[in-house]
Amino acid sequence: MTTAVVVGSGPNGLAAALTLAAEGVRVRVVEASDVLGGGIRSSELTLPGLIHDECSGIHPLGPGSAFAERFDLAGAGLIWRWAPAEFSHPLDGGRGAVAVRSVAATAAGLDDGGRGWQRTFGPLAERFGAISQEFLQPVLHVPRHPLHLARFGAHAGLPGTLLARLLGSPDAQALFIGVAAHAFRPLNTLASSAIGVALTTAAHAFGWPVAEGGSAAIRDAVLVRAAEHGVEFETGRRVTSLDELGSPDLVMLDTAPAAAARIAGDRMPARVRRAYTRYRHGPGAFKVDYAVEGGIPWTHEASRSACTVHLGGTVAEIAAAERDVVAGRMPARPFVLVGQQYLADKTRSAGGVHPVYSYAHVPAGFTGDATEAITAQIERYAPGFRERIRGMHVRSTSDMSRHNENYVAGDIVSGANDPWQLVFRPRAALDPYATGIPGVYLCSAATPPGAGAHGMCGYNAARRALARL
Structure with a gap:
């Protein structure tokens, strides 16, 4: 029987494992953490009964992915939920705009008829x-x-x-x-x-849904299917070398490129090693989860129904903040993303207290505390927000890296999205998943199509591996 070891159990590692196992490969997944799931984990970060997503929280490309459809994750217990509006952008003075599923309805709500x-x-x-x-x-x-x-x-x-x-x-x-x-x-x-x-197009085609019960529900649905195909799991074990894995026919690495190079050691061709070690990571994310009584009192009324709210002001303000972050400077008013998943999924709240998800874009490896900057941005568009906070959980860029080693210096999207890496990630190659070592493949979000809980990096990599067999 063909055998495979998958290193890492994020959404892509799990997708690779299931895709291989469904074709009759005997698969073992090895995970350094004690908990499976990588970026699709959920827990009570602030108060008992409030479910927060630990990283990936909203899933524009989840329901329509080839992986989700191929394995009928809905039939394995995954339930998608949508808020009344997909995303919004409040501006000063109570102004703003909101996107709903319908393009026409969204356009009608914009100045000049959209x-x-x-x-x-x-x-x-x-x-x-x-x-x-x-x-x-x-x-x-x-x-x-x-x-x-x-x-x-x-x-x-x-x-x-x-x-x-x-x-x-x-x-x-x-x-x-x-x-x-x-x-x-x-x-x-x-x-x-x-x-x-x-x-944006995904919002109008599929919406921006959340998983009922938290993003961990995506992991749990994949695990149901994985159990049906006999996938084995080992947690709490960090892999430092391919030599530790025995002699499987296939190895799938759900890791950052530099980590893959370290694990492969001298077995990796020098040209591939150079490309992996030179792979560029992007800015970091500084995450704050809040427990908020009564929800956020946005002055832009439509933002009270949006699952995702983008904060940062005008185009000029956001462009300047992003330019500073990439240059290594912390802006006074950073771009902030706020997730109100509870608007779609009532199971996440406890009474009148709701979990609110947020993160700011910060320089890679930012060592300061962005908590106040994030809170101030929310307060800017929702006066009275501070008085409603009943609990808080903070995760800095270094905390992000410890929580998930693929988030290098807090980079939650697993690589700089410059034009070169949008096309050639993780390196210039006809097969971006191949590591140059026969039977060993990279399947993390550093490979196409990039970050998200869609599992397509692992699905694509596993299909390439199966084709090579």
Whole structure:
């Protein structure tokens, strides 16, 4: 029987394990932590009864991924829930904008009727099923839908600030730039629209759902399927060398590239080792979870119904903050993402106290305390927020790295999203999952299509490994 060892049990390690096992491979997963799941774990971080997501919290590409459909995760107990609105962007003075599933309804709520929004995202949302099939795999491939991909690429290749201006009104510009900022990179550079275009279109096609009971429910559904196929698990064991794994036919490394190079040692070709050790990581995330009585009192009323709220002000303010972060400077007013998952999933709250998820973009390895900066940004758009806080849990960039070694210096998206690494990650190669060692593959979020709980990096890597067999 063909055997495989998967190192790491994040969403991609689990996806790789299940994909291999479903094809008759005997699979063992080795995890350094005592808890499986990597970025899809949930726990009571603040008060008893409040369920917080420890990293990945909202899943725009989760329901429609080929991995989720191939293994019917819904049939294994995974329930997706949606809030009334997908995301919002409050501005000073109680103004702001909100995105709902309908492109037309979103556009109608924007100044000037949202003509630019409708013109940009209407055609993309109609074809998003085909488009997402293209970008949820390596960029270097023969496209099945070249015209749809070309239309997507025409928008995705633009600087985020330029595409925002093309959308027209200030509220439409702000609504988009908050999503584009998910890239953790300067927003005036080429292709800095790519992640924003993908996630905004996903909001209109699939929504931005959460997993009922917390993101750990995604892990639990995969584990149900893994048990059906006999996958074995070993926790609390850190792998430092391939020699520790015996002689399996396949090894899948759900690790950062530099860690993969350390584990492989001299068995890895020098050219691959150089590429992995030179792989660039992005800025960090400083995370604060709150227990909030009565929820956040946003002055922008529509933000009270949005699962995700982007904070940072105007396009110019957010672009300046992101530029500072990438340059290693901590902005006074950082870009902040707030998650109100409880609006979609009532099981996460306890009475009138709700779990609120937030993180700020900070410089890589930031050693300061961004708690007050995050709280102040929320208070800026929701006066009275401080008085509602009943508990708090803080996770700095160094805490992030200790919590999950793949989050190098607090980089929760597993790599800088500059134009080169958007196309060639983790290195320039026809097979981005191959490590140069026969039978050994990299399957982490440092490989295409990148960060998220969709599991597609592991799914793609496992399919490549099976094809090579």
